[in-house]
Amino acid sequence: MPVSMRLLGFAFAASDLLVELAPGGMIVFAMGSGPSREIPAEKLVGLSIFEGVGKASAKAIETVLAKLRPGTRSPAVELLFSAGDSHVRRASARLFLLPDLAPNISAAVTWDGPAYLPQEAQSRPALTPAAFLDRARDILTAPGVSRDLAVSFVDIQGLQAAGALGEAGERLNTRVQGALQAASVDGNSAGQLGPEQFAMVRDRANSVDLADEVREIGRSEGQDLDVRSIDVGIDASGDSLNALRALRFAVEGCLKDGGLDRPELTFTAALERTLKSANAFRTMVRDGGFELHYQPIVDLKTGAVHHFEALSRFRSPDATADTIHMAEELALIDSFDVAVAEKALSRLRQPGAGLLKIAVNVSGASLADDRYVQSILRMTAVRPEERRRLIVEVTESTAMADVEAANRRLGALRAAGIKVCIDDFGSGSASYDYLRRLSVDTVKIDGKFVEGVETDPRARTMLGHLVELCGSLKVQTIAEMVETQAAADILRDLRVDYGQGWLFGKAEIEPRTRLQSVEPARQIGAVWG
Numbered sequence: 001m002p003v004s005m006r007l008l009g010f011a012f013a014a015s016d017l018l019v020e021l022a023p024g025g026m027i028v029f030a031m032g033s034g035p036s037r038e039i040p041a042e043k044l045v046g047l048s049i050f051e052g053v054g055k056a057s058a059k060a061i062e063t064v065l066a067k068l069r070p071g072t073r074s075p076a077v078e079l080l081f082s083a084g085d086s087h088v089r090r091a092s093a094r095l096f097l098l099p100d101l102a103p104n105i106s107a108a109v110t111w112d113g114p115a116y117l118p119q120e121a122q123s124r125p126a127l128t129p130a131a132f133l134d135r136a137r138d139i140l141t142a143p144g145v146s147r148d149l150a151v152s153f154v155d156i157q158g159l160q161a162a163g164a165l166g167e168a169g170e171r172l173n174t175r176v177q178g179a180l181q182a183a184s185v186d187g188n189s190a191g192q193l194g195p196e197q198f199a200m201v202r203d204r205a206n207s208v209d210l211a212d213e214v215r216e217i218g219r220s221e222g223q224d225l226d227v228r229s230i231d232v233g234i235d236a237s238g239d240s241l242n243a244l245r246a247l248r249f250a251v252e253g254c255l256k257d258g259g260l261d262r263p264e265l266t267f268t269a270a271l272e273r274t275l276k277s278a279n280a281f282r283t284m285v286r287d288g289g290f291e292l293h294y295q296p297i298v299d300l301k302t303g304a305v306h307h308f309e310a311l312s313r314f315r316s317p318d319a320t321a322d323t324i325h326m327a328e329e330l331a332l333i334d335s336f337d338v339a340v341a342e343k344a345l346s347r348l349r350q351p352g353a354g355l356l357k358i359a360v361n362v363s364g365a366s367l368a369d370d371r372y373v374q375s376i377l378r379m380t381a382v383r384p385e386e387r388r389r390l391i392v393e394v395t396e397s398t399a400m401a402d403v404e405a406a407n408r409r410l411g412a413l414r415a416a417g418i419k420v421c422i423d424d425f426g427s428g429s430a431s432y433d434y435l436r437r438l439s440v441d442t443v444k445i446d447g448k449f450v451e452g453v454e455t456d457p458r459a460r461t462m463l464g465h466l467v468e469l470c471g472s473l474k475v476q477t478i479a480e481m482v483e484t485q486a487a488a489d490i491l492r493d494l495r496v497d498y499g500q501g502w503l504f505g506k507a508e509i510e511p512r513t514r515l516q517s518v519e520p521a522r523q524i525g526a527v528w529g
Contacts, residue, residue: 132191
């Protein structure tokens with residue numbers, strides 16, 4: 001079989017339509033499946049690609065063409081093709097500039113669903129909040145996205161009351177949601193955030209008065225609807241992805257707090273507050289404007305302090321957990337995790353530190369690429385002996401998108417002599433999967449398993465099985481929230497290796513290696529080497 005035929009097979013395996021564009025956008029060659037039966041591939045030849053797609057799609061193509069260089073392929077570009085008889089069809093295209101064909105450009109197009117009438121969008125219900133945010137992300141971060149897009153928030157007072165009118169109310173809701181979908185940029189990016197609150201991605205060039213259109217729908221159904229809308233531009237910083245993350249965080253915060261009564265104030269205020277907090281967090285990380293406090297972790301057999309966990313303390317009034325959650329959601333956590341490790345290593349290097357060992361937390365999100373591991377190895381390259389005194393605790397607050405890749409990165413730390421621990425084991429659904437797929441030295445058992453250990457036989461049984469499982473995998477265990485000597489004794493008898501909690505000491509600005517407790521003889525000890 002000729003190589004050219006194989007290449008053609010590979011091309012059609014990856015796409016539905018192949019076209020070649022002249023420099024001005026004229027289609028000079030087309031092969032494969034056209035946008036519809038009325039417009040087969042061969043009928044595209046001689047047409048301009050800019051005439052065959054929607055306004056936003058034309059801008060996206062124009063942006064990509066301006067950046068395309070010989071030998072390079074563009075990311076996928078989302079398009080809306082004309083499919084004849086007023087139908088349209090969604091597609092994604094990748095453009096390639098082959099030097100031998102220059103200045104002509106090759107494009108591979110993949111159709112996304114059948115052709116449809118834009119009016120059909122009016123029968124589509126609004127998306128759930130999560131689906132809306134995902135759809136907004138896909139649209140606003142697509143290559144060559146139009147800068148004329150915005151997120152519109154719409155408050156429709158009276159819609160919830162109308163819903164109690166039976167069939168008429170259901171019809172009104174259906175028509176309103178369909179109108180919002182039809183007004184969205186792709187006919188499917190309007191979401192319902194609350195009973196009377198909606199949001200959509202919309203083209204700012206669309207001159208339709210959406211609020212007036214929804215009021216008219218209400219009047220036609222015998223209902224007086226009070227409609228207010230506000231557009232929020234999220235690209236003021238020039239960074240669509242980070243701004244979109246801020247938008248998601250702000251929207252989810254409003255949903256959680258029930259702050260949907262005045263969306264024209266609530267969402268913009270929440271977004272501004274989120275962006276302000278993000279900038280303050282970046283400054284805090286850059287300037288080292290936080291402290292580490294150290295809580296002892298004790299060997300339950302000997303009572304000796306084994307190591308300390310470094311816990312972050314912020315100077316802002318925000319709760320630590322909320323600040324960390326914001327940093328994870330806005331993709332700011334990786335730089336913070338590196339800064340924490342840097343402070344901990346600085347403490348290890350102070351005179352009199354002896355054989356002090358410190359555990360630092362790292363978000364699962366920071367293991368999405370190599371930067372965190374590379375930073376740790378770089379910071380300890382001059383003093384490789386410090387690696388034996390450093391422990392990395394992986395928190396489950398953010399799920400790892402690629403566990404295998406994270407395991408490879410953690411493996412690089414372990415190969416260098418740095419111990420690895422799974423933090424808060426059992427607090428999330430992924431815990432056992434992490435234990436199965438991550439090569440670690442220790443797991444820290446979540447405090448909820450420890451709380452009832454003195455009074456609940458089932459809690460003791462579960463802990464016993466968990467410790468047995470870890471022992472069979474040659475993984476050590478740490479119990480959190482140990483607050484009484486009785487609990488410590490039970491945990492020791494269950495063969496839990498280490499304990500952490502107020503029985504042994506709270507987190508303090510300086511590591512305390514000699515502890516006071518109800519049984520001093522059992523608790524006083526030296527730091528292990």
